[in-house]
Amino acid sequence: MQVYPKIGGEDPSLLDLDPDRYERTNIPAGAPPEQSPAARLHNFEMVFTGYHDAQAVVEATRCIHCPSPEPCILGCPVHNDIPSALLAIEQKDFEQAANIFRATHNLPEVCGRLCPQEVLCEGACTVAGFDRAVNIGKLENFCTNWQRTQKGFPMPEMAPRSGRRVAVVGSGPAGLAAAEELARDGHEVVVYEEWPQPGGLLVYGIPGFKLSKEIADAKCAHLEELGVKFICNTKVGRDIQVDDLQKKFDAVFLGIGAPIGHSIGLPGDDLKGVYQATEFLVRGNLPSDELPEGMKGLPEVGAYIVVIGGGDTSADCVRTARRLQIQHGFPDGEVVDYYRGAEHEMRVREEEYVHAQEEGVKYEFHASPVRFIGDEKGHVRQVEMQKMRSKPADKAQRVPIKIRIPIPGSNFIVPADIVVLAIGYGGDPLIASRTPELKTVKPGIFQVESELNGATTMPGVYAAGDDVRGADLIVTAVAAGRHAAWGIESYLGTLTTRAA
Numbered sequence: 001m002q003v004y005p006k007i008g009g010e011d012p013s014l015l016d017l018d019p020d021r022y023e024r025t026n027i028p029a030g031a032p033p034e035q036s037p038a039a040r041l042h043n044f045e046m047v048f049t050g051y052h053d054a055q056a057v058v059e060a061t062r063c064i065h066c067p068s069p070e071p072c073i074l075g076c077p078v079h080n081d082i083p084s085a086l087l088a089i090e091q092k093d094f095e096q097a098a099n100i101f102r103a104t105h106n107l108p109e110v111c112g113r114l115c116p117q118e119v120l121c122e123g124a125c126t127v128a129g130f131d132r133a134v135n136i137g138k139l140e141n142f143c144t145n146w147q148r149t150q151k152g153f154p155m156p157e158m159a160p161r162s163g164r165r166v167a168v169v170g171s172g173p174a175g176l177a178a179a180e181e182l183a184r185d186g187h188e189v190v191v192y193e194e195w196p197q198p199g200g201l202l203v204y205g206i207p208g209f210k211l212s213k214e215i216a217d218a219k220c221a222h223l224e225e226l227g228v229k230f231i232c233n234t235k236v237g238r239d240i241q242v243d244d245l246q247k248k249f250d251a252v253f254l255g256i257g258a259p260i261g262h263s264i265g266l267p268g269d270d271l272k273g274v275y276q277a278t279e280f281l282v283r284g285n286l287p288s289d290e291l292p293e294g295m296k297g298l299p300e301v302g303a304y305i306v307v308i309g310g311g312d313t314s315a316d317c318v319r320t321a322r323r324l325q326i327q328h329g330f331p332d333g334e335v336v337d338y339y340r341g342a343e344h345e346m347r348v349r350e351e352e353y354v355h356a357q358e359e360g361v362k363y364e365f366h367a368s369p370v371r372f373i374g375d376e377k378g379h380v381r382q383v384e385m386q387k388m389r390s391k392p393a394d395k396a397q398r399v400p401i402k403i404r405i406p407i408p409g410s411n412f413i414v415p416a417d418i419v420v421l422a423i424g425y426g427g428d429p430l431i432a433s434r435t436p437e438l439k440t441v442k443p444g445i446f447q448v449e450s451e452l453n454g455a456t457t458m459p460g461v462y463a464a465g466d467d468v469r470g471a472d473l474i475v476t477a478v479a480a481g482r483h484a485a486w487g488i489e490s491y492l493g494t495l496t497t498r499a500a
């Protein structure tokens, strides 16, 4: 494989670009093919249909191979060796490119699609100083999907069986990453999952138009090939306790996420037709046979759907709502997302925001609900909103705290057949309430010694992902899951006895 010599010594200044690299900045950025808005509203399939081989090669050739330390590697929470992978794509060695991503990442096909690259690797890309950043995410997605579909997941080198057993609680990105690392280290791994299928938010949350369920399913099947056992429909803290797991296993990993939707606490929030985001998303996106009892069947659909929130979750809700309207008899319906802050304050990927608008979603900023108004049957029909203003940031504060203040006399009423609340998530306090040795920093958010080892306050029990960081990102959950697995590996090395 060709290796570019480092140019400009250790000085990454663009002035030091050699002519060959500079030429690369003239290659026009190519957008990967995607479904048109009109077509995609009729299905729940991924918007991006993926690069063709030739397009991927051209896009990878836009990488100018910066002198080290490469900013994209530093910008990636798992420090993928992006330049080497892109060079392999440029040389049409897609398998090698995928293996480079897999060396540092357990779910590269997922993060290639769903990471907020614009603030991570692509946000750090030098090429953005000339044109659009190299489309690193879509290239990561391209080569790892290419490998998975053409060759299957590569079988890793497995350590000899250690005789040690580890329980992993939760099968989201953190749990899957930890399970894979521990299985490769030769340990017997059993994953306990509350939902009927493994995958966490990759399956039960993130809609199929952002990520095909098949990817998480294939990853779980691959982990089974590595010896990982999944026990679903089992909630730790309710069906089995951490203390019981400690007796059966040598170590326990907790990757239970932050699954509890924040309560809005407003009059009428218990009316029929008012949904929490997770229930709306899973019922809107998944077939009934993949859902637990009490959550089966499509959510209601209507002409006026109001979504409250300004993050990735609300973007997923509005886009699910538009598809449900188009597919279930309300083609001229209206979906409006009300957010209490300004447009630039939303915590949503730009790509998803653009897609939502292309799909006909309307946004209203500086607006917050006051109450939900129902009809005589107890079903929501309207929402009373009020206009808000953001208090100017205190200049003395390094990180401005955004305070939104209601504007008196600004209330207005909007029609609503359905309301979806997407106002953030917190931890589930159940496990901590049943296991007093496990200290938390907030309800359901575990205290750990360091995110570099995930050690909780209970010996042999480790935690990582959203149940430590609070609701965050897939890539940070994967990174922390890997670190916790390595923490467990060190801990197992100190044990002299085995679990029963």
Ligand SMILES: Cc1cc2nc3c(=O)[nH]c(=O)nc-3n(C[C@H](O)[C@H](O)[C@H](O)COP(=O)(O)OP(=O)(O)OC[C@H]3O[C@@H](n4cnc5c(N)ncnc54)[C@H](O)[C@@H]3O)c2cc1C
Pocket (backbone or CB within 6 Å): 114, 115, 116, 169, 170, 171, 172, 173, 174, 175, 192, 193, 194, 195, 199, 200, 201, 202, 205, 206, 210, 234, 235, 236, 237, 255, 256, 257, 258, 259, 281, 312, 313, 316, 428, 430, 431, 464, 465, 466, 467, 471, 472, 473, 474, 475, 477
């Ligand atoms: C709608 C939505 C969209 C998102 N979109 C993006 C995105 O585009 N990009 C991005 O990077 N991030 C996104 N995120 C955030 C991302 O999904 C999470 O940060 C990530 O999944 C956290 O991984 P985790 O493994 O810590 O937790 P989770 O993925 O939440 O997995 C936790 C698992 O533990 C299980 N569990 C919980 N309690 C128990 C118990 N007591 N016993 C057994 N099992 C239990 C849960 O059922 C779940 O399967 C999104 C989040 C949401 C809600």
